[in-house]
Amino acid sequence: MNFLYKIKTQSxxxxxxxxxxxxxxxxxxxxxGKGYLILSIEQLEDDIFSIDLNRYFQRxxxxxxxxxxxxxxxLIDADMPLAEGLRTLARQFxxxxxxxxxxxxSDAVEAGSSLSNALAAHPKLFSSFYVKLVQSGExxxxxxxxxxxxxxxxxxxxEINSKIRGALTYPAFVVFALIVVTGIMVVYVLPQLLAIxxxxxxxxxxxxxxxxxxxxxxxxNYLYYLFTFIFGGLFLGWRYIKTPNGKIMFDTIKINMxxxxxxxxxxxxxxxxxxxxxxxxxxxxxxxxxxxxxDLVGNINYQNILxxxxxxxxxxxxxxxxxxxxxxxxxxxxxxxxxxxKTGKLDFMLEHISKFYKxxxxxxxxxxxxxxxxxxxxxxxxxxxxxxxxxLLPIYNLVNVT
Numbered sequence: 151m152n153f154l155y156k157i158k159t160q161s162x163x164x165x166x167x168x169x170x171x172x173x174x175x176x177x178x179x180x181x182x183g184k185g186y187l188i189l190s191i192e193q194l195e196d197d198i199f200s201i202d203l204n205r206y207f208q209r210x211x212x213x214x215x216x217x218x219x220x221x222x223x224x225l226i227d228a229d230m231p232l233a234e235g236l237r238t239l240a241r242q243f244x245x246x247x248x249x250x251x252x253x254x255x256s257d258a259v260e261a262g263s264s265l266s267n268a269l270a271a272h273p274k275l276f277s278s279f280y281v282k283l284v285q286s287g288e289x290x291x292x293x294x295x296x297x298x299x300x301x302x303x304x305x306x307x308x309e310i311n312s313k314i315r316g317a318l319t320y321p322a323f324v325v326f327a328l329i330v331v332t333g334i335m336v337v338y339v340l341p342q343l344l345a346i347x348x349x350x351x352x353x354x355x356x357x358x359x360x361x362x363x364x365x366x367x368x369x370x371n372y373l374y375y376l377f378t379f380i381f382g383g384l385f386l387g388w389r390y391i392k393t394p395n396g397k398i399m400f401d402t403i404k405i406n407m408x409x410x411x412x413x414x415x416x417x418x419x420x421x422x423x424x425x426x427x428x429x430x431x432x433x434x435x436x437x438x439x440x441x442x443x444x445d446l447v448g449n450i451n452y453q454n455i456l457x458x459x460x461x462x463x464x465x466x467x468x469x470x471x472x473x474x475x476x477x478x479x480x481x482x483x484x485x486x487x488x489x490x491x492k493t494g495k496l497d498f499m500l501e502h503i504s505k506f507y508k509x510x511x512x513x514x515x516x517x518x519x520x521x522x523x524x525x526x527x528x529x530x531x532x533x534x535x536x537x538x539x540x541x542l543l544p545i546y547n548l549v550n551v552t
Contacts, residue, residue: 153177153193157186164189182261210248210275212311216304218243218252223297233260251275264288279425279446286432299428310417310511317519324526328533337373340366343541358540401449405478409518416511418452419483420504427500436463451478469496483507 153174156166165186169177174193181188218239225235236256240249251272258268266285269276280300287296344363347355355363369376390396405415422443429439437460444456459472470488473479483503490499 153191155181155191156189157181158189159187160185210245210251212304212308214243214245214248215275216301216308218248219297219304220301223294223301226297227294232265265293277446278442279429282429282434282438282442283432286429286434290433296432303424303428306508310508313512313515314413317515317522321522321526324530328530336366336369340541341370347544355544356540358536359544362537362540398450401451405449405451409514413511413514413518415478416507416514418447418449419480420507420511422447422452422456423483423500423504423507427497427504430497430500440469455479 153169154166155169155177156164158164169181174191177191178188181191221239222235225238226232230238233256236252236259240252240256243249243252254271255265255268258271259265264285266281266288269284270281283296283300284293287293290296340362344359344366347359347363391400405411405418407414425443425446426439429442430436434442440456440460440463444453444460447453447456455472455476455478459469462472463469468488468491470484470491473487474481474484486499486503487496490496
């Protein structure tokens with residue numbers, strides 16, 4: 151955002167100008183940090199020509215955040231002043247968007263803001279979990295260790311996401327190619343081949359051939375309607391998912407899908423356990439810990455469970471009591487949390503729960519990746535065999551008759 155300011159310098163001179171900052175408070179901190187007396191400040195409206203296209207085409211990635219976090223930790227460990235370290239990091243990144251964000255954080259810190267507050271001004275890049283851990287590191291004087299843990303945590307999350315993408319990329323490509331090839335054949339190739347049977351007046355065609363003729367005719371007669379229906383359905387489905395009810399339905403489907411649902415469910419359970427364990431170890435109050443975890447879990451079903459647990463703890467109850475009421479939480483997890491609460495070692499138990507479900511999800515992903523290839527080969531083989539038999543068998547019978 152750009153802000154138009156009017157200031158008075160220490161020498162009494164009145165100046166006007168523009169300053170760029172994520173919000174008005176940061177702009178004020180930046181100007182006051184330079185010793186200026188602010189007479190007025192107002193946000194400027196951006197026109198279409200002033201939109202920063204780098205924000206859309208060169209967005210910072212999770213990998214960029216990992217590198218930033220690890221390098222900032224190293225600079226802090228080397229006793230470099232925080233603002234100077236941030237300015238040094240801003241200069242070394244190639245992406246203009248990331249350089250701009252780090253520069254804004256540096257300006258805010260230089261103006262007197264804490265690092266956690268400066269990071270909180272960029273919620274799309276730094277999650278509430280990230281900000282809470284930085285805040286904990288600032289309070290305990292262990293910012294270096296907190297940043298190192300955050301870098302490791304982000305790398306583990308990235309590794310899991312890469313595994314899932316790797317397992318799904320091949321089947322997604324095969325399915326997409328199959329759809330494209332089928333569409334080309336149905337629109338351009340099959341009508342000419344199947345016209346042969348109509349021209350010769352062939353009767354008693356096999357069931358597969360009759361189904362193929364009907365499907366090809368239907369698609370070609372209503373091609374534009376089909377495209378409109380499919381893309382309209384996808385658009386309406388996407389819009390519905392953005393609504394509260396649609397998000398609940400989509401999040402429920404994700405954790406109940408055959409095979410993949412188990413992976414997704416285990417990943418959510420690992421994320422919940424690790425986040426709770428880390429925040430508790432960092433000395434964050436239990437209510438803040440549960441609420442922060444509910445914000446970053448990424449599934450409305452588990453978010454509601456955690457919010458229910460927060461209300462229970464407020465009233466003197468326990469987390470395990472609430473977890474045991476929901477089928478989305480396995481009995482093993484509820485039992486281990488109950489033991490941790492009774493023995494005062496909740497963070498220790500949650501850490502072990504996280505490791506267990508991470509291991510389970512990794513094994514399931516590997517098994518799915520191993521099984522997908524033969525299943526796809528089988529499906530493609532059946533599809534090709536059906537198509538060939540539907541076309542070639544009638545042609546072979548016609549040749550024999552003649």
